[in-house]
Amino acid sequence: MLEEAKLSVGQVAKRCGVKISTLHFYEQIGLIKSLRNQGNQRRYKREVLRRISVIKAAQKMGVTLEEVKVAFANLPDKRTPTKDDWQQLSRFWQQGLNQKIAYLEKLRDSLDGCIGCGCLSMKSCPIYNPEDILASENTGPVLLERDNN
Structure with missing residues (x-):
């Protein structure tokens, strides 16, 4: 039914x-x-x-x-x-x-530290990104997006 x-x-x-x-x-x-x-x-x-x-x-x-x-x-x-x-x-x-x-x-x-964006806005960035070299990899939080497996 x-x-x-x-x-x-x-x-x-x-x-x-x-x-x-x-x-x-x-x-x-x-x-x-x-x-x-x-x-x-x-x-x-x-x-x-x-x-x-x-x-x-x-x-x-x-x-x-x-x-x-x-x-x-x-x-x-x-x-x-x-x-x-x-x-x-x-x-x-x-x-x-x-x-x-x-x-x-x-x-x-x-x-508590840099989120991997490469902005260099922090005085003491634990993940230094000289000359914004991460820009060639991707946009946004490049280091967080990496597959570390």
């Missing part, structure tokens, strides 16, 4: 702890979908609550909406993620999260 779309936008927003405009945005970029009733009002199936929960959990982990969209698009029949789907998605996102964690740890450990 097909589930009837009967949740209003306000009900979904309240239940998920998001603004109505957020639901409209998620719908606009293809993360969720609604149907329209006879009065042309948005109505959602209950499964949208799980989709939004996955979106919010992913965002709290630092996963972008684009990455969520790609993950959702790869689900069979673009269905709402199941418990097994979530386990697969979370394992997939773990690699990116581990990279972000390593970068943040490196940044944390560099906060």
Whole structure:
């Protein structure tokens, strides 16, 4: 039996702890979908609550909406993620999260000194960059961006 779309936008927003405009945005970029009733009002199936929960959990982990969209698009029949789907998605996102964690740890450990930008604005820079030689490598915090593995 097909589930009837009967949740209003306000009900979904309240239940998920998001603004109505957020639901409209998620719908606009293809993360969720609604149907329209006879009065042309948005109505959602209950499964949208799980989709939004996955979106919010992913965002709290630092996963972008684009990455969520790609993950959702790869689900069979673009269905709402199941418990097994979530386990697969979370394992997939773990690699990116581990990279972000390593970068943040490196940044944390560099906060009391130069962050590797080469600006030479500190009187005693622990990472001296004469003649801005790092500019030839890249922009921004070059030394933090280096892979030291």
